[in-house]
Amino acid sequence: MLYAEMSQQVMSENLLERFTREYIQSQTMPQVLFTWHGGEPLMRPLAFYRKAIELQRKYGKGRIIDNCIQTNGTLLTDDWCRFFKENNWLVGISIDGPQEFHDAYRRNRHGLPSFAQVMKGIELLEKHGVEWNAMAVVNRLNVEHPLEFYRFFQNIDCRYIQFTPIVERIVLKSGKECLAHVGDKESWQMTDASITSEQWGEFLCTLFDEWVQKDVGYRFIQLFDATLANWVGEEPGVCSMARSCGKAAVMEFNGDVYTCDHFVFPEYRLGNIYRHSLVEMLYGDKQRQFGVDKWRSLPVKCRQCKYLFACNGECPKNRFYTTSEGEEGLNYLCKGYYRFFEHVAPYMEYMKRELLAERAPSNIMNAIKENKL
Numbered sequence: 001m002l003y004a005e006m007s008q009q010v011m012s013e014n015l016l017e018r019f020t021r022e023y024i025q026s027q028t029m030p031q032v033l034f035t036w037h038g039g040e041p042l043m044r045p046l047a048f049y050r051k052a053i054e055l056q057r058k059y060g061k062g063r064i065i066d067n068c069i070q071t072n073g074t075l076l077t078d079d080w081c082r083f084f085k086e087n088n089w090l091v092g093i094s095i096d097g098p099q100e101f102h103d104a105y106r107r108n109r110h111g112l113p114s115f116a117q118v119m120k121g122i123e124l125l126e127k128h129g130v131e132w133n134a135m136a137v138v139n140r141l142n143v144e145h146p147l148e149f150y151r152f153f154q155n156i157d158c159r160y161i162q163f164t165p166i167v168e169r170i171v172l173k174s175g176k177e178c179l180a181h182v183g184d185k186e187s188w189q190m191t192d193a194s195i196t197s198e199q200w201g202e203f204l205c206t207l208f209d210e211w212v213q214k215d216v217g218y219r220f221i222q223l224f225d226a227t228l229a230n231w232v233g234e235e236p237g238v239c240s241m242a243r244s245c246g247k248a249a250v251m252e253f254n255g256d257v258y259t260c261d262h263f264v265f266p267e268y269r270l271g272n273i274y275r276h277s278l279v280e281m282l283y284g285d286k287q288r289q290f291g292v293d294k295w296r297s298l299p300v301k302c303r304q305c306k307y308l309f310a311c312n313g314e315c316p317k318n319r320f321y322t323t324s325e326g327e328e329g330l331n332y333l334c335k336g337y338y339r340f341f342e343h344v345a346p347y348m349e350y351m352k353r354e355l356l357a358e359r360a361p362s363n364i365m366n367a368i369k370e371n372k373l
């Protein structure tokens with residue numbers, strides 16, 4: 001809706017070149033990571049990505065460049081998979097668990113389900129030895145079935161899983177239904193697919209119990225890894241659990257740059273690459289402020305919470321609740337996270353001790369079997 005008046009919503013080759021050059025120059029570390037999102041990025045022909053690789057080589061001048069791409073997997077072919085393998089791309093596949101859960105929400109524009117196509121895409125990735133991970137959303141349906149959800153990923157032997165809870169609000173603006181952002185404080189309602197905080201807590205605890213008994217060190221669940229990282233005082237590796245934001249800016253097809261892909265709203269536009277340099281936008285005051293605001297805007301309830309070190313108030317996009325003291329800025333999922341941290345605390349303590357003693361956290365599985373926990 002933000003760009004409804006623009007019919008061609010695709011990045012031009014001119015913009016691709018400009019972005020590639022500036023982005024590589026703006027990175028201070030030797031390694032550079034490109035992350036491709038859509039819409040559905042495989043709707044661009046392969047030639048577009050071949051061109052991207054050519055430009056990365058031209059402007060990278062020997063630097064190590066990595067790419068990852070986030071796709072619904074339905075358009076994967078042998079050609080795509082060969083390309084990903086040859087160029088060492090990491091592919092994130094959107095899949096929400098078993099067929100009945102996935103197909104409930106992921107339908108194409110004709111209303112047809114997509115699960116079978118996604119599974120065919122995964123087979124192709126496996127056939128070509130492409131590295132891939134699953135990116136699942138947890139919605140009002142699958143949140144009630146955490147074990148079926150998790151066992152599906154065990155059955156297809158997916159070892160890297162990220163999941164994101166659906167927390168979406170709708171507001172009316174000029175008579176139209178729009179997605180709300182954190183600044184929209186009035187007359188909003190949750191979408192049907194959204195989960196509750198209580199459901200989130202129950203889902204995480206049940207899934208964790210399964211993982212901690214069977215899969216530690218083999219299957220990597222992003223949120224559990226991030227929790228353990230925070231427990232031992234390391235960077236959590238996912239922005240939502242980190243102390244600050246600001247490293248997940250996104251560029252749209254027309255060169256508009258926004259603070260974060262969850263904040264693609266006019267108020268959070270940093271500028272346009274044709275008028276401002278990427279360095280100016282990515283390291284400028286507005287983006288820096290956005291980053292530190294994650295910490296600065298925490299309500300007292302969070303500041304006094306014993307799990308602040310693990311939670312950091314989670315993602316600001318979800319902070320639209322008010323504390324019982326009437327302070328704004330509490331995370332909608334707070335109850336769920338608090339319950340999760342309470343539940344996993346003894347396990348996290350155990351794994352932390354193992355790590356500090358330079359032993360494998362996966363020893364926890366034996367400790368559980370031997371009733372030591």
Ligand code: SF4
Pocket residue numbers: 239240241244245246247248260261262263294314315316317
């Ligand atoms: S707003 Fe949320 S998704 Fe964006 S950088 Fe911050 S924590 Fe990450």
Ligand code: SF4
Pocket residue numbers: 301302303305306307308311312313314330331333334335337338
């Ligand atoms: S668990 Fe709740 S109170 Fe504690 S830091 Fe997270 S959001 Fe804040």
